[in-house]
Amino acid sequence: MNEQLTERVSIGPDGVICVIAGKVELGQGVLTALAQIAADALGADLAQVRMVAARTDGGPDEGLTAGSLSIQRAGPPLREACARVRAACAAEAARRWGVSPGEVTVRRGEFRSGDLTATYADLAKAVDVPVEETPAATGTAQSVYVGTSVPRLDLPDKVAGRPRFIHDLHLPGQLYGRVLRPPSPGARLARLSPPPEDLRVVRDGSFLGVLGESEAAADRALGRLRRLAEWDEHDTLPDERELRTFLRAGPHETIPVCVADGEPPGGEVIEATYSRPFLAHASIAPSCAAARWNADGTLEVWTHSQGVFLLRRALAEVLGLDVEHVAVRHVEGAGCYGHNGADDVALDAALLARESGGRPVHVRWSREDELTWAPFGSAMSADVSAVVDEAGSVRSWRYDVWSQGHISRPTYGGRPGLLAGAHLERPWTYGAAGDPPPQAGWGSARNAEPIYDFPRAQVTGHRLTETPIRSSALRSLGAFMNVFAIESFMDELALAAGRDPLEYRLDHLSDPRAREVLRRAADAAGWGRPGLGIGFARYKGYGAYCAAVAEIEADYDVRVRRLTLAVDVGQVVNPDGVRNQIEGGAVQATSWTLKERVRFDRRAITSRDWESYPILRFSETPEVVVELVEHPDTPSVGSGEAAQGPVAAAIANAVAASIEVRVRDLPITRDAIIGAIG
Amino acid sequence: MTRLTVNGTPMEAVSDPGTPLLDVLRGEMGLTGTRFGCGLEACGACFVLLDGQPVASCTTPLSVAEGRDVVTIEGLAPGDELHPVQQAILDEQAGQCGFCLSGIMVSAAALLARDPHPDEEAVVAALDRNLCRCGVHRRVVRAVLKAAGEVAR
Ligand code: FES
Numbered sequence: 001m002n003e004q005l006t007e008r009v010s011i012g013p014d015g016v017i018c019v020i021a022g023k024v025e026l027g028q029g030v031l032t033a034l035a036q037i038a039a040d041a042l043g044a045d046l047a048q049v050r051m052v053a054a055r056t057d058g059g060p061d062e063g064l065t066a067g068s069l070s071i072q073r074a075g076p077p078l079r080e081a082c083a084r085v086r087a088a089c090a091a092e093a094a095r096r097w098g099v100s101p102g103e104v105t106v107r108r109g110e111f112r113s114g115d116l117t118a119t120y121a122d123l124a125k126a127v128d129v130p131v132e133e134t135p136a137a138t139g140t141a142q143s144v145y146v147g148t149s150v151p152r153l154d155l156p157d158k159v160a161g162r163p164r165f166i167h168d169l170h171l172p173g174q175l176y177g178r179v180l181r182p183p184s185p186g187a188r189l190a191r192l193s194p195p196p197e198d199l200r201v202v203r204d205g206s207f208l209g210v211l212g213e214s215e216a217a218a219d220r221a222l223g224r225l226r227r228l229a230e231w232d233e234h235d236t237l238p239d240e241r242e243l244r245t246f247l248r249a250g251p252h253e254t255i256p257v258c259v260a261d262g263e264p265p266g267g268e269v270i271e272a273t274y275s276r277p278f279l280a281h282a283s284i285a286p287s288c289a290a291a292r293w294n295a296d297g298t299l300e301v302w303t304h305s306q307g308v309f310l311l312r313r314a315l316a317e318v319l320g321l322d323v324e325h326v327a328v329r330h331v332e333g334a335g336c337y338g339h340n341g342a343d344d345v346a347l348d349a350a351l352l353a354r355e356s357g358g359r360p361v362h363v364r365w366s367r368e369d370e371l372t373w374a375p376f377g378s379a380m381s382a383d384v385s386a387v388v389d390e391a392g393s394v395r396s397w398r399y400d401v402w403s404q405g406h407i408s409r410p411t412y413g414g415r416p417g418l419l420a421g422a423h424l425e426r427p428w429t430y431g432a433a434g435d436p437p438p439q440a441g442w443g444s445a446r447n448a449e450p451i452y453d454f455p456r457a458q459v460t461g462h463r464l465t466e467t468p469i470r471s472s473a474l475r476s477l478g479a480f481m482n483v484f485a486i487e488s489f490m491d492e493l494a495l496a497a498g499r500d501p502l503e504y505r506l507d508h509l510s511d512p513r514a515r516e517v518l519r520r521a522a523d524a525a526g527w528g529r530p531g532l533g534i535g536f537a538r539y540k541g542y543g544a545y546c547a548a549v550a551e552i553e554a555d556y557d558v559r560v561r562r563l564t565l566a567v568d569v570g571q572v573v574n575p576d577g578v579r580n581q582i583e584g585g586a587v588q589a590t591s592w593t594l595k596e597r598v599r600f601d602r603r604a605i606t607s608r609d610w611e612s613y614p615i616l617r618f619s620e621t622p623e624v625v626v627e628l629v630e631h632p633d634t635p636s637v638g639s640g641e642a643a644q645g646p647v648a649a650a651i652a653n654a655v656a657a658s659i660e661v662r663v664r665d666l667p668i669t670r671d672a673i674i675g676a677i678g
Numbered sequence: 679m680t681r682l683t684v685n686g687t688p689m690e691a692v693s694d695p696g697t698p699l700l701d702v703l704r705g706e707m708g709l710t711g712t713r714f715g716c717g718l719e720a721c722g723a724c725f726v727l728l729d730g731q732p733v734a735s736c737t738t739p740l741s742v743a744e745g746r747d748v749v750t751i752e753g754l755a756p757g758d759e760l761h762p763v764q765q766a767i768l769d770e771q772a773g774q775c776g777f778c779l780s781g782i783m784v785s786a787a788a789l790l791a792r793d794p795h796p797d798e799e800a801v802v803a804a805l806d807r808n809l810c811r812c813g814v815h816r817r818v819v820r821a822v823l824k825a826a827g828e829v830a831r
């Protein structure tokens with residue numbers, strides 16, 4: 001039996017310390033970083049710490065794993081809980097040995113005073129004071145693991161091909177489920193021919209699914225079901241060639257980010273408009289979930305959701321259950337870059353399992369469903385203008401950005417927000433996407449506020465309150481677009497003034513950490529050579545600082561050869577983990593910048609596979625060099641989203657520097673370059 | 679009944695001969711290390727070696743594997759050992775979510791079997807049918823070059 005010392009920590013007789021963090025592994029390595037923090041706070045050996053996946057039945061509710069906040073938010077309470085466990089065990093050792101707790105030390109999981117030693121397993125059994133009431137151990141525990149590049153704890157399983165992903169989950173008696181999605185977002189089921197007896201169809205309104213004894217059987221059944229369904233379809237989507245008009249047409253919520261008083265000063269006015277298209281998460285694995293209804297009416301769900309507690313509430317609402325009767329447990333999926341189909345497929349599994357006679361049902365989406373039905377990152381468009389003085393420096397700045405909202409997660413805005421809900425007989429429609437509040441770093445307006453010391457700035461967001469294309473959180477939300485626009489425009493201003501783009505930025509920038517990061521990236525990249533482009537931001541205005549320098553090859557096609565990034569995340573828990581996140585973010589941002597665009601006609605999403613939604617390949621991937629600017633005494637902030645905007649801007653600026661073509665509408669494809677040449 | 683060799687062991691598969699090899703491996707044989715990513719022969723997540731060549735098991739019917747040699751990620755190295763490519767991926771920490779890695783390592787192992795001294799260009803070309811969304815491409819290329827050094831030694 002494990003001794004449960006706190007909600008988060010339990011210790012087994014074998015000395016294994018189980019830690020439930022409440023944050024989930026999304027492929028970003030967070031469980032490894034949290035294990036490092038826990039092991040140090042416990043004074044334990046990393047090998048004896050076992051991270052347990054988040055779950056609603058027996059884990060802390062730490063909300064979402066999102067927004068590059070996991071280390072910042074989950075680190076301190078975990079450290080504190082572990083330090084209390086250490087103190088309680090040290091106190092028990094002291095009592096046993098008749099010494100004062102101050103005389104007990106702990107290292108690598110061994111408590112010691114003189115010649116006397118004891119382990120966590122020995123002491124945990126005897127700890128009887130509630131650990132919550134034990135003061136946390138004073139003084140910082142020795143830092144053995146924090147700050148070092150501990151290898152990822154999950155990688156050995158994945159490299160050996162051992163079952164670890166939710167796709168590999170096999171519950172006893174499990175059936176395989178498939179959902180027949182409508183052919184387009186506005187479609188409704190008109191008619192369903194009576195299914196043959198051997199086809200196990202589940203229907204609720206326009207929600208249709210089938211069950212099979214194996215993946216292959218389920219796929220075959222889905223093919224047969226497809227032929228039985230007839231749909232009423234409608235055109236509900238905007239014109240993909242007129243996104244600028246669509247985004248500006250309203251109705252909007254106006255978001256005042258920076259409000260300037262009085263009239264702008266006189267001087268030369270320079271202006272430009274930038275845009276990005278809708279972007280897909282395009283995870284390498286389709287979304288997947290499993291569910292089981294028990295005889296007592298309770299529901300168990302296995303999911304790769306970013307927030308098991310939010311999903312539980314949403315499921316309970318759609319299914320008419322008490323939340324206490326729903327247990328949601330995290331199992332790792334493929335890389336997650338925001339609100340994808342993970343929550344939606346969990347409802348699919350629950351709906352199919354309701355009709356499976358008590359057998360668990362495992363559901364996996366198709367590639368097409370993944371690319372067409374998961375929420376997208378919204379298209380955006382921004383107008384920037386500046387009044388400049390004789391030297392070309394900014395006197396006044398104005399920025400307006402138009403976008404759909406960037407968050408429609410489960411329970412957001414009081415709605416379950418799950419895809420299948422909208423197709424049920426008694427529908428739970430999903431509402432328009434909204435935006436996180438300013439204290440959570442905005443959504444459409446994330447990073448819209450410039451970091452530069454402009455004497456006057458007016459910054460306004462315009463969020464569409466009707467969203468015909470389902471949108472939600474995608475890595476860095478509006479920051480990718482806003483940083484691309486601001487940093488492209490800074491380049492345009494520098495060039496108009498005949499000034500060096502790096503010096504021009506520094507002349508408008510007093511924040512010392514920002515200056516250092518910019519200089520480090522520029523130095524490492526050999527700034528001063530022709531053809532380089534630079535981009536910079538501090539994520540959300542209070543997160544990681546990141547500067548990127550791009551080196552490209554361009555004629556009509558752009559190839560990024562090398563990206564050099566400098567990043568300051570405060571205290572670094574795992575240096576290689578941060579590098580890996582920055583490298584991955586930079587490569588993904590390169591893909592968004594050069595290739596990606598969700599395609600649609602007036603009726604349906606038409607980018608349905610890897611040909612119609614191409615992403616960056618090995619032969620197109622730049623070398624990425626990462627400089628860590630260390631500030632060990634500053635609290636850690638996340639690194640997962642910091643590179644997105646700076647990289648886009650650096651590439652666009654390198655294109656302008658190399659071939660004197662300014663592309664303001666992403667992606668920077670051959671067509672875009674030809675279009676920009678006019 | 680379809681006879682084939684999987685990871686060195688002769689097997690008889692009972693699935694319908696038209697069943698995708700991927701489903702036979704993951705389902706009937708319980709070898710879940712081979713991944714489903716697209717089912718369209720377009721991402722490489724499901725690659726296995728068929729007589730030494732990397733193929734998309736998602737679109738290869740079981741019947742095509744009849745009498746042939748299939749090697750999956752679980753069988754790249756004997757027993758609990760790791761293939762040099764697997765070891766190098768760990769050494770370089772060349773993974774984030776890791777979902778793409780089985781197929782990538784299969785492609786890389788096929789390359790090294792064919793050409794123990796590939797240069798960077800050859801490695802990139804050999805992996806170009808494999809997609810990775812997390813962006814660990816350059817680490818993977820480094821790892822494969824490192825593994826080539828090991829294999830050649
Ligand atoms: S799953 Fe076979 S190539 Fe993608």
Ligand code: FES
Pocket residue numbers: 027284334335773774775776777778779809810811812813814
């Ligand atoms: S590591 Fe996630 S897709 Fe490659």
